[in-house]
Amino acid sequence: MRYLSTIRKVGTTLLFVMLLMSTAMSAQANQKKEKVESMRVAFITHRLNLTPSEAKVFWPVYNNYRHDLTTLRRNFYPMDDGTDPHLDADKQLEFEQKKLDLKKRYKPEFEQALGKEKLNMLVGAEEDFKKMLVQIVRNRREQRNNPK
Numbered sequence: 001m002r003y004l005s006t007i008r009k010v011g012t013t014l015l016f017v018m019l020l021m022s023t024a025m026s027a028q029a030n031q032k033k034e035k036v037e038s039m040r041v042a043f044i045t046h047r048l049n050l051t052p053s054e055a056k057v058f059w060p061v062y063n064n065y066r067h068d069l070t071t072l073r074r075n076f077y078p079m080d081d082g083t084d085p086h087l088d089a090d091k092q093l094e095f096e097q098k099k100l101d102l103k104k105r106y107k108p109e110f111e112q113a114l115g116k117e118k119l120n121m122l123v124g125a126e127e128d129f130k131k132m133l134v135q136i137v138r139n140r141r142e143q144r145n146n147p148k
């Protein structure tokens with residue numbers, strides 16, 4: 001019985017990921033960001049198995065976190081002196097420290113919204129989502145480079 005439940009969950013997850021991939025592959029350029037964010041919401045909601053009450057508390061905190069992270073990236077990457085921040089190890093370390101500080105600042109809010117177990121799952125879900133996006137981009141490039 002438990003075996004069938006596991007198979008159902010794996011099948012549902014695979015179907016879900018395939019749906020996300022096909023949706024991402026058909027998105028137009030001006031809608032990419034919105035599609036990615038929609039995919040992120042669906043992926044994290046599914047992965048964490050959020051209840052409606054958890055989602056109601058979690059998503060405003062997460063959206064604030066993502067906004068602050070985006071602001072941090074925008075402030076870091078456009079360098080006024082024309083140098084590439086990717087080549088400056090000190091700047092990279094400073095950016096990584098600021099990202100870590102931001103995560104630490106939001107941790108109590110996430111833990112209050114989700115609990116410790118789902119907070120731990122969130123970290124993995126975000127990493128898995130990034131990996132999935134990278135795979136989608138690779139698949140798109142391969143399809144462009146190898147048309148049938």
